[in-house]
Amino acid sequence: MSDPLLQVDDLHVHFPAGGRAVGGKRNPVRAVDGISFSIERGRTLGLVGESGCGKSTTGLSILRLVEPTSGTVTFDGTDLGNLGRKDLRRFRRRAAMIFQDPYASLDPRRTVGDAIGEALDIHDLHQGRQARATRVAELLERVGLHPDTGSRYPHEFSGGQRQRVGIARALAVEPDFLVCDEPIAALDVSIQAQVLNLLAELQDELQLTYLFIAHDLAAVQHVSDRIAVMYLGRIVEEGDRRDVITDPQHPYTRALLSAVPVPDPVAERQRSRVELVGDVPSPMNPPSGCRFRTRCPRVFEACGRIDPDLIPVGGGEGSVGGGHTAACLLHGEVGQPVERSEHPDANEIEAGLDGALPNR
Amino acid sequence: MSIDRPSGDVVLSVRDLEVSFATRRGRADVVRGLDYDLRRGETLALVGESGSGKSVSTMALTKLIPIPPGRVTGTAMLDGQDLIAMSERDLLAVRGRRIGFVFQDPMTSLNPVHPIGRQLTEGMRHHLGISESDARDRAVDLLRKVGIPAAEKRLDDYPHQFSGGMRQRVVIAIGLSCDPQVLIADEATTALDVTTQAQIIELVNQLQDELGMAVIWITHDLGVVAGIADRVMVMYAGEIVEEADVDELFADPRHPYTVGLLKSLPVLGAFDRDELAAIPGLPPAPTDLPAGCAFHPRCAYRDDERCVSERPPLREVGGDAGSGHRIRSFYEVAEDDRRAAATAGIAAPEHREEDAS
Ligand SMILES: Nc1ncnc2c1ncn2[C@@H]1O[C@H](COP(=O)(O)OP(=O)(O)OP(=O)(O)O)[C@@H](O)[C@H]1O
Ligand SMILES: Nc1ncnc2c1ncn2[C@@H]1O[C@H](COP(=O)(O)OP(=O)(O)O)[C@@H](O)[C@H]1O
Ligand code: SF4
Ligand code: SF4
Ligand SMILES: [Mg+2]
Ligand SMILES: [Mg+2]
Numbered sequence: 001m002s003d004p005l006l007q008v009d010d011l012h013v014h015f016p017a018g019g020r021a022v023g024g025k026r027n028p029v030r031a032v033d034g035i036s037f038s039i040e041r042g043r044t045l046g047l048v049g050e051s052g053c054g055k056s057t058t059g060l061s062i063l064r065l066v067e068p069t070s071g072t073v074t075f076d077g078t079d080l081g082n083l084g085r086k087d088l089r090r091f092r093r094r095a096a097m098i099f100q101d102p103y104a105s106l107d108p109r110r111t112v113g114d115a116i117g118e119a120l121d122i123h124d125l126h127q128g129r130q131a132r133a134t135r136v137a138e139l140l141e142r143v144g145l146h147p148d149t150g151s152r153y154p155h156e157f158s159g160g161q162r163q164r165v166g167i168a169r170a171l172a173v174e175p176d177f178l179v180c181d182e183p184i185a186a187l188d189v190s191i192q193a194q195v196l197n198l199l200a201e202l203q204d205e206l207q208l209t210y211l212f213i214a215h216d217l218a219a220v221q222h223v224s225d226r227i228a229v230m231y232l233g234r235i236v237e238e239g240d241r242r243d244v245i246t247d248p249q250h251p252y253t254r255a256l257l258s259a260v261p262v263p264d265p266v267a268e269r270q271r272s273r274v275e276l277v278g279d280v281p282s283p284m285n286p287p288s289g290c291r292f293r294t295r296c297p298r299v300f301e302a303c304g305r306i307d308p309d310l311i312p313v314g315g316g317e318g319s320v321g322g323g324h325t326a327a328c329l330l331h332g333e334v335g336q337p338v339e340r341s342e343h344p345d346a347n348e349i350e351a352g353l354d355g356a357l358p359n360r
Numbered sequence: 361m362s363i364d365r366p367s368g369d370v371v372l373s374v375r376d377l378e379v380s381f382a383t384r385r386g387r388a389d390v391v392r393g394l395d396y397d398l399r400r401g402e403t404l405a406l407v408g409e410s411g412s413g414k415s416v417s418t419m420a421l422t423k424l425i426p427i428p429p430g431r432v433t434g435t436a437m438l439d440g441q442d443l444i445a446m447s448e449r450d451l452l453a454v455r456g457r458r459i460g461f462v463f464q465d466p467m468t469s470l471n472p473v474h475p476i477g478r479q480l481t482e483g484m485r486h487h488l489g490i491s492e493s494d495a496r497d498r499a500v501d502l503l504r505k506v507g508i509p510a511a512e513k514r515l516d517d518y519p520h521q522f523s524g525g526m527r528q529r530v531v532i533a534i535g536l537s538c539d540p541q542v543l544i545a546d547e548a549t550t551a552l553d554v555t556t557q558a559q560i561i562e563l564v565n566q567l568q569d570e571l572g573m574a575v576i577w578i579t580h581d582l583g584v585v586a587g588i589a590d591r592v593m594v595m596y597a598g599e600i601v602e603e604a605d606v607d608e609l610f611a612d613p614r615h616p617y618t619v620g621l622l623k624s625l626p627v628l629g630a631f632d633r634d635e636l637a638a639i640p641g642l643p644p645a646p647t648d649l650p651a652g653c654a655f656h657p658r659c660a661y662r663d664d665e666r667c668v669s670e671r672p673p674l675r676e677v678g679g680d681a682g683s684g685h686r687i688r689s690f691y692e693v694a695e696d697d698r699r700a701a702a703t704a705g706i707a708a709p710e711h712r713e714e715d716a717s
Contacts, residue, residue, distance in 0.1 A: 050553040051524070158642050159410075188409035189580050193624035193638035200635070215554065222626035222636070242631055259558035260628060261583030265606045268587040273562070276555050279523040 004038035004074075005177060005209045006062065011035050011071035013054070013061045017284060027284040031057040033233030034071070036310075039226075041176075044203070044210040046224030046241070048217060048256070050280055053230045055213045059179035062211065063095055064088060075177070093123050096170035098163075100182035105166055106154040112165045113150025116140070119172035139168040143198060160191035167198065171206075181213045196223060217260050221245050229253045232291045233283055235310065239324030249313040249326040251298050290329065302329050368400030371541050371574050372421075377434035377444075379413070379420045379598075381646075388646040391417045392598040394434075395674070398542065401568065403575040405585040405606070408595030409643055414578045417595075418544050422455045423448070438541070457487040460540035460573075464547035466527035469534070470519040476530050477515030480537055487538045502533040506563060525556035529563070536567065546578040561588050582621065586610060591684075594618050597644055597654035600674060604685040611702050614677050615687040616661040622701040653689065661691050 014028040032054045039045045047055050060066040062073050064080060073080045075091060083091060096119075099105040106115055113136045120126050126135040137147035143164040154162055163183060170178055180199065184192040196219060202208060214220050220227060221241050228238040229252065237250040248254045255274040262268060276295045281287055287294050293303040310325040379391035391413045398404050406414045419425050420432045421443050436443040438458060443451070455461075463469050471479060480502065481495035490498070496515065503511035506529040519527055528548065535543055545564070549557040565588065568575060577588050585592055585606070592609045594602040594617065602615040613619050620639040641658040644650055650657055652668040659667065666672075667690060677692060678685035693701070 050555065160642065188643070189582070189621060190409055190624065190639045190643070193626075193636035194640075196626065197635050197638055200633070216626075217554075218626040218628040221628060221631075245629060255555060257628075259554040261554070261557070261561075261581060261587050262628060263582040263586050263610060263622065263625060265586040265589075265610055268583075273558050275559065279525065 002038075003041050005041040005076055006211075007038040007072075007074040008058075008062065009036050009072045009074070011058070011061065011073065012069040013057050013066060014069045030233050030283050030286060032061065032068075033283075033286070035230075035233075035235045037228055037235060037238060039177075039209055039211060041209055042203070042207045043225040044212050044223055046220035046227040047211060047213045047230060048215060048220050048227065049230035050256075051215070052280065052283070054233045054283070055230055056181050058230075059097065059181050059211055059213055063092075063097055063179060065097070089123075093173045094175050095177040095179070096173055096175040097179045097181065098166050098170050098183045100185050103154070103159070103162065103186070106162060108154055111151050111153055112140075112157070112168075115154075115165065116150070116169045116172050119169050123173055125173070135172075139172055140165075142171065142202075143168045144194075158191075160187050160194060163187060163195055164198070167195075167202070171202070174206075175208070177209045177211075179211045179213070182215070183212075184216070184219060185214065192219070199223065217245075217257065229256065232280060232286055234291060234327065236292065236328070237324075237326040238310065239314070243314055243324040247314050247324075249324070249331060250292075250328050251296050251330075252292050253326075255297070290327075292328075298330060300329075368402065368572075368574075370397045371400050371438065372398040373435075373437040374398075374421070375435045375437075377417060377420065377436065378432070379416050379425070380431050382429040382431075383647060385645075385647040389649060390598050390646045391420065394600060396593060396600070396603070398574045398576065400541075400574055401572045402590045403565075403568065403577055403588055405589035405592045406576060406578045406595060407580060407582060407585050407592060409580060411643060411646070412595040413598040413646075414595055415546050417598075418546065418576055418578065421544075422451050422459055424455070453487070456483050456540075457538045458541050460535035460538065460543045462528075462531050462535045462543065462545040462548040464550050466524065466531045466551075467519065469531045470527060472519050475516045475518055476522070480515075480530075480534055483534065484537050498537070499533075502537055503530070505536075505567065506530070506533045507559070508533075525552055525559065528552060528556075528560060532560070532563070532567075536571070536573075539571070540573055542574050542576065544576045544578070547580070548577070549584065550579065550581070557584070564588065582625065594621075597649060598646060599654065599688055600686070601655065601689070602685075602687045603674075604678070605683065608678065608683065608685055612678065612685075612698055613701050614685070614692045614698065615689050616659045616691075616693055617655050619693045619697060619701040620658075620660065655689075661689075661693060663691055666690050 011032055012034055013032040014030050017026040017028055035058065037045065047058065049055055057066060061068045080091060116136050116139055117132050120132055120135060126132050136150045140149055141147040145161060145164050157165065184195050187195060200223060203210060212220060212223055224241050226239060227241050227244040228235045229250065231252050237244060237248065237253045244253060248257055255276050258274045274297055278295050281294055289304040289306055290308050293299045306329055308327040308329050310327045311331060312323050313326045313331045314324045374394055374396050377391055377394040381388045381390060394417055408414055416425060421436050432444055434444060443454065477496065477499055480499040481492065484490060484495045484498055485492065499515060500512045503514065508514055508526060508529055522530060549560050552560065561584065564575065579585060589606040592604060592606050593600045594615065596617050602613065602618045613622060623637040624639055626636060639658055644654060652670055653672050656662050656667045672688050672690045674686050674688045676685065677687050
């Protein structure tokens with residue numbers, strides 16, 4: 001039974017190209033270039049991929065903090081593209097964002113109580129000084145800060161505490177949906193677990209739905225129900241976290257998993273990695289056919305001609321809300337490779353994964 | 361099960377290294393008595409959270425910190441010469457020559473307005489006194505070594521014409537250009553994607569086999585430590601709290617902080633939803649260190665009076681005498697907890713079995 005809170009269909013976000021055009025026509029930056037996914041109510045979708053692949057742009061455009069170029073975003077049954085100003089404001093009460101950098105996302109000249117209170121004011125919540133102060137104290141306490149720290153300034157807090165303030169501010173509007181964009185990347189190792197625990201606790205308690213953006217695959221796997229892997233503006237694989245992590249079907253997902261450093265020196269010495277050749281191509285000029293082909297260890301002839309769609313792959317037993325899909329021409333019919341390359345690196349993918357995962 | 365410890369000669373020997381800064385909030389004791397030996401061909405990982413003193417302790421070796429407000433005491437013997445006592449002029453011949461550096465952000469180590477070739481040859485001409493054309497030949501060689509394709513054609517390119525990963529390779533090439541005895545890499549892969557990070561780690565491991573330099577690798581990522589280190593020093597509040605060979609550190613950690621860190625990590629391939637075993641509280645500010653053991657306010661093993669009043673000494677632990685496994689704590693973590701931490705990282709029991717054979 002599926003009950004998506006958020007549904008994204010064929011979303012494109014193109015930015016006009018900056019700089020001077022070389023030889024005539026300028027290509028736009030295709031930051032997000034046709035992605036579709038949905039998130040069930042109360043669940044978490046993890047979004048992973050290399051820097052610049054379009055993760056933040058995806059999150060920002062869902063919240064309409066960046067205008068999508070085309071495609072639809074449906075939130076709780078309503079197409080956000082059709083919302084007028086007023087309705088959009090109402091939507092903003094139900095969806096909020098937590099940013100990577102707790103330093104940059106808070107105004108250094110305002111107390112954290114004001115930062116949180118501002119979110120309340122915009123939406124006319126808890127009006128009156130007393131009511132407002134009580135609510136701010138409640139929120140601070142909820143995220144594990146002392147309730148009377150509201151009068152302090154951001155620089156008086158550590159990174160982890162500032163991230164808690166960011167979370168309190170996001171929670172102020174009592175949202176149903178949170179985009180968490182690298183919420184732990186700037187935090188100390190010993191503090192990351194505290195914040196991950198807090199996010200999990202809040203989700204349980206407030207029935208929140210999360211889009212969780214991060215590059216740390218172990219953290220993403222821990223908090224997510226499903227995982228989507230992005231490459232150059234596209235989702236190349238999506239599925240239940242178990243399927244994506246233990247039975248990755250796209251060569252890019254496999255390369256990514258094989259590169260994750262694991263805290264076990266014996267495993268690190270034994271595993272071999274999938275070397276990706278070259279760099280991520282420019283999103284102004286994605287390769288023809290499959291976008292991953294310039295770096296794919298399993299590239300074959302058809303990859304330059306055909307742009308693969310996301311299609312069902314693998315077994316996908318333990319799935320929460322839907323199957324397991326990948327966009328790679330090695331998968332023709334369901335789980336059926338059409339043509340295999342004889343690329344020598346193909347076996348290394350397996351070897352790399354064996355080192356990374358104990359449970360295989 | 362432990363790998364052979366590099367048995368090369370000691371190239372750098374640090375004793376009683378202390379660094380403090382005069383600040384508005386009083387004196388900040390940032391590095392509080394480091395002792396270690398670094399051997400030829402060895403990779404020593406310095407791991408710890410931000411502010412624990414990793415960068416300052418290595419930058420202080422060649423006075424790359426502002427003095428004053430900084431103050432450095434102790435000794436650091438590089439080939440029989442004490443760096444701490446050295447004049448600024450003599451240090452100029454050490455930095456970039458006998459000690460190479462790679463920092464976190466390649467854009468801050470590279471000058472955006474000069475082509476990379478010039479940035480590579482400058483140091484070599486200055487330190488090695490070789491001609492421009494010899495320096496250019498060497499630069500091409502180095503760029504090839506660090507995996508820059510079509511190296512001879514890239515010498516005249518500017519930093520912005522390279523991707524982040526390629527720029528970091530260039531910075532590594534510069535760090536290695538004068539054949540340093542010691543390479544200090546400070547969060548050298550932190551800003552890079554995992555795929556690029558894996559390549560850089562592979563590259564450094566391979567260059568080290570080839571060139572035999574010693575490496576001090578600073579990181580906060582325990583996964584990266586496992587992939588690159590021979591030996592590990594865990595830092596907390598300006599002190600070494602645990603030091604051991606890499607295999608021993610992960611298989612048999614003994615200090616409450618190390619164990620706490622390992623147990624708090626989410627594990628790739630473990631699908632339970634259990635709450636992560638987070639270490640409570642925050643690291644202390646260096647101007648406001650707790651009395652006794654600096655970790656005591658957060659420690660699950662805190663036992664008696666001593667923990668809160670007396671500074672624990674760094675002492676040898678573990679079965680093998682002379683293994684160099686040391687902790688700074690009055691108490692060791694109990695056996696079953698150590699086991700839990702050792703397997704918390706990633707290795708399921710079956711997997712451990714395998715490598716014992
Ligand atoms: N306002 C903008 N104008 C032009 N290009 C942009 C703009 N915002 C983002 N881009 C480009 O769009 C692409 C996707 O960027 P985005 O920030 O979504 O990546 P990301 O996956 O979040 O990366 P990271 O992991 O580094 O945060 C990049 O090529 C980026 O340079
Ligand atoms: N110039 C300075 N003046 C005062 N304090 C400093 C200075 N440089 C560094 N520190 C302090 O020294 C401590 C250790 O810093 P650092 O070595 O950079 O930590 P790490 O590299 O482990 O993150 C921090 O508390 C930092 O604020
Ligand atoms: S379609 Fe071809 S290039 Fe793309 S991922 Fe599959 S094998 Fe690789
Ligand atoms: S000395 Fe005491 S407080 Fe410090 S780490 Fe050891 S047990 Fe914990
Ligand atoms: Mg981003
Ligand atoms: Mg540092």
